[in-house]
Amino acid sequence: MKNQSEKLKEFITFLAMAFLMLLPITTEAQSGTDGFFTSSANETYNDRNLPNSFLNASNQTFGDNSEAPAGDGLLVMLAAGAVYTLTRRHRRYGTCIVALILMAGLTQCRKNTTVIDTVGKKMIDITINVGNGSRIDVNTMTGAVSFEKNDCLFIVSNGEYKGYVKHDGTNFTGSIEEPTEDKPMYIYYLGNKRYQDLAVGSRRCSVNISDQTGKLPVISCGMTDVYSSSTTTYDVYLKNKCALVKFNVTTSSDQPTCLFGFNNEMIIDFENNIFMPDTIGEMVIKLKAGNGERWAILLPNSESMAEGADGTAFSKDYQYIGKRPAVNALNNNDFVTTAYDVTVNTTSTGNTSFDNKKFSVSATKQVEFAPGNVQHVQEGRGWVWKFADHQYDVLHNENEQRYEGAYDRDRFGWGTGNNPDLASCCNKDYPYSLDGTDPFVDWGANFTTDPDHGAWHTPKCIEWKYLLFVRPATTLNGVNNARYARARVNGVNGLILFPDIYHHPDGVALPLSISINYTNNNHNGNYTDNDYNVADWTEMEEAGAVFLPTTGQRIYKNSALGFYDVDESGHYWSQCDLGDEEHACNLFYSSYRPYVFDKNDKYKGYAVRLVRE
Secondary structure, three states: OOOHHHHHHHHHHHHHHHHHHHOOEEOOOOOOOOOOOOOOOOOEEOOOOOOOOOOEEEEOOOOOOOOOOOOOOOOOOOOHHHHHHHHHHHHHHOOOOOOOOOEOOOOOOEEOOOOOOOOOOOEEEEEEEOOOOOOOOEEOOOOOOOOOOOOEEEEEEOOEEEEEEEEOOOEEEEEEEOOOOOOEEEEEEEOOOOHHHOOOOOOEEEEEOOEOOOOOOOEEEEEEEEOOOOOOOOEEEEEEOOEEEEEEEEEOOOOOEEEEOOOOEEEEEOOOOEEEEEOOOOOEEEOOOOOEEEEEEEOOEOOOEOOOOEEEEEEOOOOEEEEOOOEOOEOOOOEEEEEEEEEEEEEOOOOOOOOOOOEEOOOOOEEEEOOOOEEEEEEOOEEEEEEOOOOOOOOOOHHHHOOOOOOOEOOEOOOEOOOOOOOOOOHHHOOOOOOOOOOOEOHHHHOOOOOOOOOOEOOOHHHHHHHHHOOOOOOEOOEOOOOEEEEEEOOEEEEEEOOOOOOOOOOOOOOOHHHEOOOOOOOOOOHHHOEEOHHHHHHHHHOOOEEEEOOOEEEEEOOEEEEEOOOOOEEEEOOOOOOOOOEEEEEEEOOOOEEEEEEEEOOOEEEOOOEEO
8 A cells, every 4th residue: 555655756756747748849850851742833732641650750751762860750758657657557457558658750840749548458549749730731842741630550560450540630549459569560651541441450451542633642661669568659760662753744634644554552461561562453543633743653663664555544534545654663762853744635536436345455456255254065975165155154063173184164274275174283284475385375266267357365464454444434323434343143143344335224223333343442242232134134235245254263272173262253364474484364353353463373273255356
């Protein structure tokens, strides 16, 4: 039991600490010119990059690759130890209480300090106080960067996401799971990532930076010293994992300008703190509408990009097109101030003169799809190549198809148009595009060529991407450029593709808007969003719609070949291996979103849907 003298000393200590915290303290975290951006004075961005995190924080300036400058985040409250001593006495109530005093290292900003008492359940409450809390517009002439309401910092410890702190208009505050003792904390700013899309305990996440018509989605990360329940002050220096690039846009459109061919998604591996640009998405960056200087956040690219073809730059409504400029290789933190010129003023014919019921796979090429997936089956005493009788047909003899031998098949290893029964688990047993002795054999070579059309062939990797993520298409149920939707047809799950020009049949329910062009940002749905019977589908098919049924995949798992996810996902080959001896490109979709993968094992058994011009 404490005596009165001890209690009085403790109370005086607490008052002294509180008095120190209320004193005005000014620190200069960085010089006045070391912000993120430089630009002409006529364009200002409200950027959300965060130059702060736990306690004393500073943020790397684009183009400045030096380590954290000496003196950044200078304030360390020695009195915090008294606060910790006082608060942790309540642990007998079963709570885990840690008070963290958090300071922000903004450019020439007054820093105040706030102590937040925490509640139990092995959570800690944390606050980042940023003075007056007002947003600082990011003008590239000065480089000043601050925050605005609802921005988030994501906090990771020992490879697991622990929670976020959110800007409330004045401070960053929030409750997170207590970090792992003796492990550093990683602090992430993830552009436009929504905290609702990341579950506590996650070990990886992805960030899409496609839409840059408003705020620039900067991605950065920093690491603190190891966490200790007895330590209340930490420093962090956030480093940029992207580049800032200037474009000069000339366009005849009042719509945003889109550039095709840039990676627009970053995958972050929390366990290893690895940042991996993803190449399976739509690969489109959307710039702010109008003419003049436009800035973009681009992900690193180790190789220069050549100038794109016609249509690789386009207005959002695809009424005008142009060419994506050649762009040099990009590294993390590059600051490219010499503008790349983009001209988008050629009138597009994509929505007017192209054939009805066809699908654009580039700005200059349209195709029609085969009426069903490729099959190699026994008919009578012989074996024949054929298209499935219906677009929704899938052979369900998977227990046979997993083995080599003469079986009915509609899923194949890559490039096996001349050897459909090959089911080896070794990637090197399959064709290789750079090997003249064993080249890719397209399944289309087994089908008769109509003199009025081109030969049947498997789509290229880039054609799948253009088809799904770039081409202009009809507005459907309020969704512009409706290219695809998840659905169920005759009880079979799958992906509906809509032609460039599509008139939905009267009397047939419109696809739900949330299911059209669905991505991981609107994934709260499933294939039964749109459930069509045979009569409905017959009318939609006559209007030009194509259905790719779920097929699953034949893979080696649990020491044997087998089929998995047959009713959940679709896997369709492309004709490209991009010069890789063991991997090839394919389309993948689930009810969550579609992808086009640049690498997948050639031995895997995937479906094939052919096209022709």
